[in-house]
Amino acid sequence: MFRQHPHQMSGIKAANHGRYCKIQAANKQVSYAKSYLCSMFFIDTHTHLYLNQFDADRGQVVHRALDAGISAMLLPNIDTDSIRPMLDLCTAFPGQCFPMIGLHPTSVGDDFEQQLATMEVELSKGYAIAIGEIGIDLYWEQKFKDEQINALRTQLSWALEYDLPVAIHTREAFPLILEEVEKAQNGKLRGVFHCFSGSSEEAERAVALGFYLGIGGVITYKKTSLPDAIAKVPLDRILLETDSPFLPPTPHRGKRNESVYLLEIATRLAEIKNLSISKIAEITSKNATQLFNLPFE
Secondary structure: OOOOOOOOOOOOOOOOOOOEEEEEEOOEEEEEEEHHHHOOOEEEOOEOOOOHHHOOOHHHHHHHHHHOOEEEEEEOOOOHHHHHHHHHHHHHOOOOEEEOEOOOHHHOOOOHHHHHHHHHHHHHOOOOOOEEEEEEEOOOOOOOHHHHHHHHHHHHHHHHHHOOOEEEEEEOOOOHHHHHHHHHOOOOOOEEEOOOOOOHHHHHHHHHOOOEEEEOHHHHOOOOOHHHHOOOOOHHHEEEOOOEOOOOOOOOOOOOOOHHHHHHHHHHHHHHHOOOHHHHHHHHHHHHHHHHOOOOO
């Protein structure tokens, strides 16, 4: 049975059996589920709660997630400017918020080598649970395509050197990014393709590399092929994530995303996989704990 580590989970509240878990969101009282859902253990493996979109109510956002059973939130870094606010949040919620270090592909520019130098210094301090968010994003422009590839290669090499998993961002970059990961894979490289939205063939290829697929709000959208793409992906290769404040799940589209909405994603995944929500919580949390070496048992 997957259990919370007693020394890490202080302050987390679970709803009593038969009661509703109530959270305050957008000034409205929202009933998510009965206690069997709220008392489960979920991990949001990708959330940017340190961004300025949460400056007015960051503590409340974290507590809403904790009260709803999202007991750990993993924070991927973006660039040199995001390091301090990310670490401040982890200091405010030790054992519940965990930092990564990496340079996001859309932050790669003329100064990417200097930014990478800073990331490597931070990485050497030993606090990061993973290298992320890294990858290739060719959606907006391709001006720095070569620099993005070089930054990715450098950070994949760090993952092997420091024996850390990677959180990979990809947009308009399949199959290129799979080719880069395949080149770097020596049997020890591990990680997650965050916010996976590729095809079934790309899903199969990613899983064959030993990677997990991060499933977020896109799984709840009406016009998505993601359910078909992951139909044959075993649950032990799937992680849950929100990518807050981006990509809110249905019925919250058009609003700011936050970690508590992970429950909507988990519920939809349970429907797709024809499994109980408790099994989704158990297996995906076990996956995250193993991949990121989290202090839970």
